[in-house]
Amino acid sequence: xxxxxxxxxxxxxxxxxxxxxxxxxxxxxxxxxxxxxxxxxxxxxxxxxxxxxxxxxxxxxxxxxxxxxxxxxxxxxxxxxxxxxxxxxxxxxxx
Amino acid sequence: xxxxxxxxxxxxxxxxxxxxxxxxxxxxxxxxxxxxxxxxxxxxxxxxxxxxxxxxxxxxxxxxxxxxxxxxxxxxxxxxxxxxxxxxxxxxxxxxxxxxxxxxxxxxxxxxxxxxxxxxxxxxxxxxxxxxxxxxxxxxxxxxxxxxxxxxxxxxxxxxxxxxxxxxxxxxxxxxxxxxxxxxxxxxxxxxxxxxxxxxxxxxxxxxxxxxxxxxxxxxxxxxxxxxxxxxxxxxxxxxxxxxxxxxxxxxxxxxxxxxxxxxxxxxxxxxxxxxxxxxxxxxxxxxxxxxxxxxxxxxxxxxxxxxxxxxxxxxxxxxxxxxxxxxxxxxxxxxxxxxxxxxxxxxxxxxxxxxxxxxxxxxxxxxxxxxxxxxxxxxxxxxxxxxxxxxxxxxxxxxxxxxxxxxxxxxxxxx
Numbered sequence: 001x002x003x004x005x006x007x008x009x010x011x012x013x014x015x016x017x018x019x020x021x022x023x024x025x026x027x028x029x030x031x032x033x034x035x036x037x038x039x040x041x042x043x044x045x046x047x048x049x050x051x052x053x054x055x056x057x058x059x060x061x062x063x064x065x066x067x068x069x070x071x072x073x074x075x076x077x078x079x080x081x082x083x084x085x086x087x088x089x090x091x092x093x094x095x
Numbered sequence: 096x097x098x099x100x101x102x103x104x105x106x107x108x109x110x111x112x113x114x115x116x117x118x119x120x121x122x123x124x125x126x127x128x129x130x131x132x133x134x135x136x137x138x139x140x141x142x143x144x145x146x147x148x149x150x151x152x153x154x155x156x157x158x159x160x161x162x163x164x165x166x167x168x169x170x171x172x173x174x175x176x177x178x179x180x181x182x183x184x185x186x187x188x189x190x191x192x193x194x195x196x197x198x199x200x201x202x203x204x205x206x207x208x209x210x211x212x213x214x215x216x217x218x219x220x221x222x223x224x225x226x227x228x229x230x231x232x233x234x235x236x237x238x239x240x241x242x243x244x245x246x247x248x249x250x251x252x253x254x255x256x257x258x259x260x261x262x263x264x265x266x267x268x269x270x271x272x273x274x275x276x277x278x279x280x281x282x283x284x285x286x287x288x289x290x291x292x293x294x295x296x297x298x299x300x301x302x303x304x305x306x307x308x309x310x311x312x313x314x315x316x317x318x319x320x321x322x323x324x325x326x327x328x329x330x331x332x333x334x335x336x337x338x339x340x341x342x343x344x345x346x347x348x349x350x351x352x353x354x355x356x357x358x359x360x361x362x363x364x365x366x367x368x369x370x371x372x373x374x375x376x377x378x379x380x381x382x383x384x385x386x387x388x389x390x391x392x393x394x395x396x397x398x399x400x401x402x403x404x405x406x407x408x409x410x411x412x413x414x415x416x417x418x419x420x421x422x423x424x425x426x427x428x429x430x431x432x433x434x435x436x437x438x439x440x441x442x443x444x445x446x447x448x449x450x451x452x453x454x455x456x457x458x459x460x461x462x463x464x465x466x467x468x469x470x471x472x473x474x475x476x477x478x479x480x481x482x483x484x485x486x487x488x489x490x491x492x493x494x495x496x497x498x499x500x501x502x503x504x505x506x507x508x509x510x511x
Contacts, residue, residue: 034497044349046397048335048338071397072398
């Protein structure tokens with residue numbers, strides 16, 4: 001059972017949360033090309049390593065937050081607010 | 096060596112000391128006409144069909160682990176072709192038809208068991224969508240039967256059909272030609288046949304980069320053991336597709352998730368269909384060893400860990416017991432997961448990449464095992480000719496720009 005550090009509630013079991021996928025993705029302008037729109041909707045880095053993603057504490061306080069989590073070990077390297085840029089701790093280590 | 100009853104008898108008389116290896120373990124040459132990255136079912140099938148369909152035998156399959164050790168060895172062995180859209184129906188039914196002749200063709204027992212694949216309806220809405228689905232299959236010329244509640248109960252007596260059932264069964268939908276095949280045998284059968292035709296299967300060889308030439312075209316691969324040149328390269332690496340794409344300098348519309356599976360202790364025959372209950376989120380079949388083989392939904396966060404977590408395991412077991420309460424005292428023997436390459440419309444990508452002479456077969460997500468023959472056939476075609484096979488034409492990377500998605504989320508059967 002993976003546990004995630006909700007910034008409001010503390011460490012909780014993974015089944016209290018819903019994963020919102022890769023974070024720091026901004027919607028392009030409405031006048032964007034099909035290629036840009038497709039990139040935004042579908043194309044992802046999908047790293048085997050540190051992944052910056054957003055989660056919602058759906059069955060707890062409901063807060064959205066960002067984490068840096070390693071997709072092979074599931075280790076959480078950093079937790080930060082949904083509007084913040086990734087901190088220095090969220091750096092990729094060799095996978 | 097040809098496998099046969101006579102060969103078995105000769106083996107017995109020689110105390111089984113005369114069996115020859117099913118495939119060689121050659122050293123990699125410095126160059127091949129075609130390199131396939133990924134020694135799972137799709138990669139090995141592609142190598143076989145390159146040799147068999149196109150006469151191209153100067154081929155290497157590079158596998159970083161052991162052949163068939165990825166998703167091909169981790170799935171729940173289900174084969175079927177009950178998909179919704181005509182493009183998918185053509186592709187998956189072609190694959191199933193190849194499976195039907197494959198044991199004989201490969202001279203390897205794949206233990207194909209077309210026992211019937213049954214999808215359960217637990218609500219009126221389920222019944223209506225299954226009806227639409229069965230009609231779509233009929234329009235594609237693929238057999239499908241709608242089942243009444245009584246018929247489901249007769250076919251699957253272990254189901255909870257009582258008045259007290261938590262998830263009442265209102266009916267179902269069966270594809271009789273659907274069923275199971277032994278997953279390892281598919282990898283081994285294709286490996287042995289490809290090897291016999293001259294393909295080099297190189298295990299323990301991880302691709303760590305792509306060599307490029309004029310115009311950015313791929314000219315070979317960098318591996319942990321050195322460089323290997325190639326005229327064309329094909330990637331068939333399932334959950335690691337994005338890793339390889341990144342090495343080649345492009346991105347894919349893929350996220351890799353853990354898909355868990357588990358087996359119970361063996362018991363006497365109790366279930367002779369493959370049963371899926373989309374509403375509860377579990378699917379079950381009984382192996383020839385007597386084990387219940389169970390699968391369910393994804394662990395819905397990106398992972399390359401091949402284990403999955405207890406949270407999803409718990410819900411899959413709960414779903415299984417909701418429909419098969421008599422299984423509650425069975426012990427689980429083993430649990431594991433594969434790394435599945437999920438794309439937004441649950442349909443594959445088979446064709447060119449932005450890198451010239453580099454092709455890819457990926458995006459099968461939770462449904463790649465049933466498609467191994469067709470995936471191999473169509474990847475071999477594009478590697479041999481430089482043109483997409485007509486079955487693969489609808490399944491290109493461009494659709495994620497044009498929006499011409501082929502949404503098989505429902506037919507994939509597993510919550511995405």
